Amino acid sequence: MWALLNLENVSVRKVSDFSGINRGTAYEAIKKLAAAGLVSVQKRGEREYFSAESPEKLLDIIRDKRKDLLQIQEHASQLIPQLLARKARPQGQPLVKYYEGDEGVVTILKDVLQTCVKLDTPEYQVYSSRPLRQYLYRKFPQFTDKRVKEGVAVRVIAIGEGGDPMPKSSRKWLEEPSGSEISSYVLIYGNKIATISLAENYLPYGVVVEDAGAAAMQRLLFNELWRVL
Numbered sequence: 001m002w003a004l005l006n007l008e009n010v011s012v013r014k015v016s017d018f019s020g021i022n023r024g025t026a027y028e029a030i031k032k033l034a035a036a037g038l039v040s041v042q043k044r045g046e047r048e049y050f051s052a053e054s055p056e057k058l059l060d061i062i063r064d065k066r067k068d069l070l071q072i073q074e075h076a077s078q079l080i081p082q083l084l085a086r087k088a089r090p091q092g093q094p095l096v097k098y099y100e101g102d103e104g105v106v107t108i109l110k111d112v113l114q115t116c117v118k119l120d121t122p123e124y125q126v127y128s129s130r131p132l133r134q135y136l137y138r139k140f141p142q143f144t145d146k147r148v149k150e151g152v153a154v155r156v157i158a159i160g161e162g163g164d165p166m167p168k169s170s171r172k173w174l175e176e177p178s179g180s181e182i183s184s185y186v187l188i189y190g191n192k193i194a195t196i197s198l199a200e201n202y203l204p205y206g207v208v209v210e211d212a213g214a215a216a217m218q219r220l221l222f223n224e225l226w227r228v229l
Contacts, residue, residue, distance in 0.1 A: 037061060094211035101203055102139040108187075108194050108206045109140050115190040116152045123153040124189035125222045130160035130176065131183040132196065135204050157225060172229040188222060191215045 013023060021029075030050055033039040038058070040051050099107055116122045137143050144166055147154070153168040160176035176182070185196040191212040198204055209215075 094209050094214065096210075097208045099206040099208070101205070102135075104206055105136065105196055105204050106140045108196065108208060109137075109143050111192070111208070112187055112189050112194070113143075113147060113150055113152060115192060117150050119190060122151055123155065124187055125219060125226075126154055126156045126188075127184075127186040127222070128156050128158045129182045129184055130158075132185045132198060132204075135198065135202070136185060136196065155222075155226060157222065157229065172226060174229070186218075188215055188218045193218055 030039055034041055034050070038053050038061075040053060041048055042051070099105065112124055116124050148167045151168070154166075154170075156169065156171040157174060158171055159174045159182055161173065183198050187194040187196075192208055192210045193215050194206055194208045196204055196206040
């Protein structure tokens, strides 16, 4: 492109000489620029001559692409709920998903918010263990702010001391057993249960079970424990 901006109505050979790249590579690059609307082509007999369009053309292309992407996003926003509604699994069987690494934990946390905002009572319950807390939000530090903004409350039963008070958050504690190796974080939300743990290399991983009956049982046990603490 730089060569064409400095030359007008030139052949591939001149572009090649000016840029220092071979003719084949120069021609392929010019074809792509022409397809993008950044280069115009003129034919004189059997030969083709090329000229660069104004650099401002780039802004026009970006605006057009942005408009196309917004239309695609709008269409996808309408289509995805329909696809999710059609997503089928054998009746009565739970849906189990496995996630690995910090990005996997972020996916689970985002699912917690997306699920809870649709509930009549936007709240979830957590069993929290001290060894895992420092790893949970390291790739999603804005989680609590986003949770509060979305109006989602949380009740936490923490195993071991620690945990700072947060808005829309209630916390009770269980004494951590001596020599305990408890290092999991369990979230009960909607009809799902997520368990996040640490591998030996301190890489977090998570398992989400989507099963209404199992979630109801875990929520019942949580509420009974919460009542007596």
